[in-house]
Amino acid sequence: MMQVLKKENLIVNSKAMRKAVLFILSILSTLNAWAQEAEPVKKTFWDDPASDPMLPVYLVMAFVFVVIILVGFVAIYLIKILNMLTEEAEKENAERRGVSYEPKISWWAGFIQKVNAAVPVEQEKSIDLGHNYDGIKELDNHLPPWWTWLFIGTIVWAAVYIFVYHFSDTLPLQEEEYQHELAVAAEQSRRLTASQPQAEVDEAGLVYTNDAAIIEKGKAVYMSNSCGSCHRNDGGGNAIGPNLTDEFWLHGGDVKQIYETIKNGVVEKGMPAWGKTMSPLNVKELTFFVMSLQGTNPVDAKAPQGELFKAVPVESDSTAKEEAAL
Numbered sequence: 001m002m003q004v005l006k007k008e009n010l011i012v013n014s015k016a017m018r019k020a021v022l023f024i025l026s027i028l029s030t031l032n033a034w035a036q037e038a039e040p041v042k043k044t045f046w047d048d049p050a051s052d053p054m055l056p057v058y059l060v061m062a063f064v065f066v067v068i069i070l071v072g073f074v075a076i077y078l079i080k081i082l083n084m085l086t087e088e089a090e091k092e093n094a095e096r097r098g099v100s101y102e103p104k105i106s107w108w109a110g111f112i113q114k115v116n117a118a119v120p121v122e123q124e125k126s127i128d129l130g131h132n133y134d135g136i137k138e139l140d141n142h143l144p145p146w147w148t149w150l151f152i153g154t155i156v157w158a159a160v161y162i163f164v165y166h167f168s169d170t171l172p173l174q175e176e177e178y179q180h181e182l183a184v185a186a187e188q189s190r191r192l193t194a195s196q197p198q199a200e201v202d203e204a205g206l207v208y209t210n211d212a213a214i215i216e217k218g219k220a221v222y223m224s225n226s227c228g229s230c231h232r233n234d235g236g237g238n239a240i241g242p243n244l245t246d247e248f249w250l251h252g253g254d255v256k257q258i259y260e261t262i263k264n265g266v267v268e269k270g271m272p273a274w275g276k277t278m279s280p281l282n283v284k285e286l287t288f289f290v291m292s293l294q295g296t297n298p299v300d301a302k303a304p305q306g307e308l309f310k311a312v313p314v315e316s317d318s319t320a321k322e323e324a325a326l
Helices: 002-038 055-097 107-116 121-127 145-167 174-195 212-224 255-264 280-292 317-325
Strands: 128-133 136-139
Touching: 107 145, 121 128, 121 136, 212 280, 255 280
Parallel strands: none
Antiparallel strands: 128 136
C-alpha cells in the first residue's frame, strides 16, 4: 500500500514539475517576444516608460526584488528569535542542573575573534608590558592576522605583476595598450571612411550655381556648426565676424576664395579651418550658402569691411544643368 502511494506521489510530483517547467518556458518565450518587438524601437525605456513593452517585466522584477528583501529581513528576524529562545532554554536547563551557563559564541563572533586574534579584556594582564603612561597601559599586542595576510597578499601580487608585465610580456603596459587602442581606432576610421566614400570637389573648376538643394544643405551646415555666433544667423555680422551679405570682402569674394577661406580658416582673426572637421562637400555647400546671402540686406547689419568685390553673374541651376548635358 505504501509503495502504491509513493508511486502516485511520484506521478503527481512529476506532473507538477512538467507544468511548472512549461509555465516557466511560456514566460521566457513571452519575454523573448517582447524583447524582439522592442528591438526596432529606438526610444529607451526612460523616454516613455508607460508605453514601453518591457514595463510589465520590470514591474514584476521590482516586485520580486522587494519580496526577496522582505523575506530576507523576516528570515533574519526569525533566526534571531530562534537563537534567543534557544539561549533561554539552555539557561533554564543549566539552572535545573545547577551549573553556570556559558553562552555559545556565534559563528560571526568566532570569525572576528579568529581574524583579529585579539586577547580578551580579562586576559590582558598576560600581555601587559608594565609601562603605564597617565593610566594608558602598553600591551604586547601582535598585528591582527587579517592585516598580515593582506600585507603578504600585496607582496605576492607585486611579484606576479612584475613578472606578468615586465618579464614575460604576457600583458601590455599602459603605453603599449594606448598605442594599441590608437591603432584600433585608426583602423576603424579607415574602414568607416572606405565604407562611406566622400564626394570629391573640383576646387580648381568650382563655379557657383543658384542650386536651391545645395544652398539648403549649406544652410543646415551653417546652423549646425554655430557659424551664426560670429556672423549672425542672417549673415549680418557681429563684433567678431564680418558682414556676409554686402559686396565687401576681407579675403576675396570669389567662390574659390570663399571656399579656401572656409576650408583653411584665418586663425589669427578667429576663423577656424573648417576643412579639418568638414568634408569637402560640406565646405562647398557652406560656400554656396554664404554666396546666396549676397544682397539680402538684413536689419542692423555690420558696416562693410575689406575691399569691394563685384560678383560674376551667377549661373542658374538650369543653365548649369544644360552645360553639363552638353
